Amino acid sequence: MQVNLKKSLYLGLAALTFASVAGATTASATNVNAASHHVTKTTKKHTKKVTKKRAKPVTFKVTKSLDQSLVYKSTGKNAIFTKPGGVKNNKLKVSKSDMGSKANSTSSNDLFMAYQEVRTSKGVHYYKVVSFDKKVRGYVYVKGVQKIDNPTTQAAKPSNTTGYVTTNNVYNLPVGYKFGANSNIKNFNGINFSADKFTVNDAVTVYGGDTYYKVTDQNNSLISGWVKSADFTNNMPNSVINSQNAAQSAANAIHVNYVSNANLGSTVMTKSLNPANLQNNGTYNAKDVVSSINNSLKGTGYNSINSSSITDRGNYLNDNSVINKGENLTVIVTPQNNRQAVKYTVSQLQNPNSFNQSLASISNNQLNPVNMSQRTYDSLFKGNDNDTFNYNNLKSQMLSYGQPMYQLTSNDASHRYTYTFDANLTETNAANPKLFNVNNQLISNATFADINSQSMNNGIDGLNLIYTVKDNQTGQQQNTPVNGSGIVTLFNK
Known part of the structure; x- marks a missing residue:
């Protein structure tokens, strides 16, 4: 059995070896055949390069x-x-x-x-x-x-087609009619036609709603074109009126040369004046000339003058003299040196809620004094007669809310009454006619002499300062004078 096993093993190995060889042989043959097949089927390839066509630029x-x-x-x-x-x-x-x-x-x-x-x-x-x-x-x-299709439409002309043009922008065509019309301003080479009368010949409304008038100067037909309807008026413009008045004023003026009396060859100022009441023959009365000159001297540091201080062509005038418009006059003036305090009265408004309002001066012994420095008092209350009285300065430093004279108190032990300054009543022509005009506007050149010359009823003289009075115990307005009347001195200086 041992011999047979060896033989069997040998045969097995031999068979395996043969099979391996056979497999190898078969594989080799297969590869050869495959290679042979590949050679016969393969063809030579050529790679073709494709170039994309570029689009033409847009022109x-x-x-x-x-x-x-x-x-x-x-x-x-x-x-x-x-x-x-x-x-x-x-x-x-x-x-x-x-x-x-x-x-x-x-x-x-x-x-x-x-x-x-x-x-x-x-x-x-x-x-x-x-x-x-x-x-x-x-x-x-x-x-x-x-x-x-229609950038302009026909418009109605004004009911009065004669008037004035208030602009220099006169166009060949209405602005908006077509391109360039707004820059197509006519050139009249600086001609001043503001005082000329124009006639409206046509009117259109452009896109956007503006209406234009076609106008022609009645004095010169070459001055014509289109203007905005807002630049046409039937009334002479204020600028033209003022210009004409100024021209007329210059034509009617007298020309004054002011000379100091300390040095008659020394001119201190010159002015052109228009006295009141020019006569039909082109002359002024001496009293109107003196009044105009004195008004011009207010606040200049010089005293008022009279007719005898005026010379016309070397001749001294008098109260009956007549002076021609356009005349050159010389006035001799004197520097001021007469400072004095402005007079004033503290007044109480009576019946403030009725139609029967009236004023009553408050007596000297009713009020507590107001403390101020002598310097402040001098600067606010003292000046030369012809110095301009500065009411606004006095008001801001003494009479405005929170200032020393805005509220005054009675000098009784309980200080029962409070006096409050009323600017609305004080600043009227009725209360201070030399300081406020009939429109209750401050007269800017009112002088110390003007204020001191004020005299009214009930002992009210000089600057009239009006106060309302409250009873501190009742909280109500005091409608009647607390005690008597008289001129007030308020200050501890």
């Missing part, structure tokens, strides 16, 4: 020049660009949103003039446009703007 050219008298407005559908769509380096100029705003605008500045139609190499049409205000210029698709 454009002008196909039509358009009528520049036509007016267009935005439709809001398209934006404006620096070049037509698709053209290289094109940039946005006005967005579609902004063009939508211009479509709804009523301003002629947002209208357009289309002066070229262009066509791109792709067959798309654009307009080249410019806005009426010349701030926008560029290309827009043709449906981005539309023509306005």
Whole structure:
């Protein structure tokens, strides 16, 4: 059995070996056949390089020049660009949103003039446009703007077609009628026609609602054109009236040379004056000339004068003298040196809630004094007769809310009464006729002499300061004088 086992093992190994060889042989044969098959089927390949065709750049050219008298407005559908769509380096100029705003605008500045139609190499049409205000210029698709058939409509002329033009902006055409009309101002070489009368010949309303009149100067038919209706008036303008008055005033003036009496060769100032009451023969009475000169001396530091201080061509005047308009006069003036305190009265308003209001002066022994320095008192209350009295300065430092004289108190032991300054009543012509005019406006050159010359009933002299009075115990207005009347001295200095 041992012999047979060895033989069997040998045969097995031999068989395995054969099988392996056979397998190897078969595999080799298969590879040879496969290689042989590959050689017979394989052909030589050539790689073909494909080149992509480049698109041609978009170009454009002008196909039509358009009528520049036509007016267009935005439709809001398209934006404006620096070049037509698709053209290289094109940039946005006005967005579609902004063009939508211009479509709804009523301003002629947002209208357009289309002066070229262009066509791109792709067959798309654009307009080249410019806005009426010349701030926008560029290309827009043709449906981005539309023509306005009637940019102006006929308007009614004024009922009175004769009047004045208040502007120098006279146009060849109404602004908004077509492009360039707003810059087409006529040049009349500085001619002043403000005082000339004009006739309205025509009237139109432009896009946006402004009405223009076509006017012609009645003095010179060459001066004509279109103006806004607001710049035409049937009344002579105030500027013209003032100018004419100034010219007339200059023609009627007297010319005054003021000379100091300390040095008769020394001129201290010169003025042209227009006294009141010019006579039909072109002369003034001496009293009106003296009054005008004295008014001019207020606040200058010089005293008032009389007719004997005036010379006309070397001759001294008197109260019966007559002076021609345009005359040159010399006035001898004297510097002031007579400072004194302004007089004033503290008055109480009686019956403030009735139609029977009246004033009563408050006596000196009723009020507590107000403390102030001598310097403050001198600066506010003292001056020369012909010095200008500064009421506003006094009011701000003494009479305004919180200032020393705004509220006063009675000097009885309980300080029963409070006196409160009433500016509305004080600052009237009725209360202070030398300080406030009939329109209750402050007379700016009122002097200390003017204020001191005021004298009214009930012992009220000088500056009249009006107060309302409250009874502190009852909280009610005191309608009748607390105690007597008299001139008040308030200050401890």
